[in-house]
Amino acid sequence: MATVIVLNGTSSAGKTSLARAIQDLSAHAFLHVQMDSFLSMQPARMDNHPDAFVFRPVAGAVPPEVAIETGPYGARLLDGMRRSIAALADASLNVIVDDVWLGMDEQQAYESLLRGHDVNFVCVRASLEVCEAREKVRGDRDIGQVRWQFARVHQGARYDLEVDTTDSPPEQAARKIVDAFAL
Numbered sequence: 001m002a003t004v005i006v007l008n009g010t011s012s013a014g015k016t017s018l019a020r021a022i023q024d025l026s027a028h029a030f031l032h033v034q035m036d037s038f039l040s041m042q043p044a045r046m047d048n049h050p051d052a053f054v055f056r057p058v059a060g061a062v063p064p065e066v067a068i069e070t071g072p073y074g075a076r077l078l079d080g081m082r083r084s085i086a087a088l089a090d091a092s093l094n095v096i097v098d099d100v101w102l103g104m105d106e107q108q109a110y111e112s113l114l115r116g117h118d119v120n121f122v123c124v125r126a127s128l129e130v131c132e133a134r135e136k137v138r139g140d141r142d143i144g145q146v147r148w149q150f151a152r153v154h155q156g157a158r159y160d161l162e163v164d165t166t167d168s169p170p171e172q173a174a175r176k177i178v179d180a181f182a183l
Contacts, residue, residue: 002089002117003028005177006097006110008157009124010149011141012134014165014173018124019096021174026183031088034098038081046073055142063132064144068102079109086113100149104156120181123154123162124173130166 005022007015019032039053046052051073058065070078088095101107110119126134131146161180163173177183 002092003030003094003181003183004085004089004097004110004114004117004119005030005095005181005183006099006107006119006121007124008099008101008106008121008153008159009126010131010146010153011100012131012138012146013124013126014134014170015098015124017170018163018165018173018177019098021170022096022177022183025171025174025178028094028183030094030096030183032096032098033081033085033088035078035081035100036098038077038084042077049073052077055145057142057144058148061144061147063147065148066142066144067148068145070102078106082106082109082113085110089114089117101153101157102149107157118181120160121158122177123157123159125154125162125164126166 007018009015016034023030023032042052048054051071053071053074054069056067056069058067085095085097099106107121128147128150135141135143135146161177163176165173
């Protein structure tokens with residue numbers, strides 16, 4: 001049985017840094033699987049394509065917000081990502097998942113695909129102001145994605161643990177996760 005830690009939070013909430021810190025602190029080996037890695041596998045022609053994912057500025061939103069719409073190809077890509085994570089777990093590999101949930105079925109999909117494994121869902125939060133500042137510094141996101149995701153990413157989700165990366169270094173939040181789940 002593998003252990004899967006699913007980190008869910010807005011873009012720029014600190015999930016990647018947190019996952020790397022968990023890898024460093026855990027006594028067990030964990031693979032780090034990022035949604036962004038799967039998105040970057042797409043051919044360039046699918047960038048901002050209605051069949052994949054469209055990043056659309058919200059009309060009249062001040063400050064700016066960028067909505068994300070998922071097309072049929074994009075939905076299959078995310079399903080494939082979750083199935084890949086299940087395949088890794090089925091191969092007895094521990095996994096940390098770095099994800100952004102924008103619908104109501106992501107958690108249920110993980111629960112269904114990962115039956116028989118030790119799955120822990122972790123809410124990763126940071127203040128809107130901190131996430132927006134990180135978004136600007138990163139330079140690889142449309143400004144306004146965080147603001148649009150902020151009210152949506154945790155809707156209807158059930159978590160085993162919540163961490164806040166607003167003022168704490170990744171190692172502090174990672175220690176909380178490692179200790180809580182005896183990793």
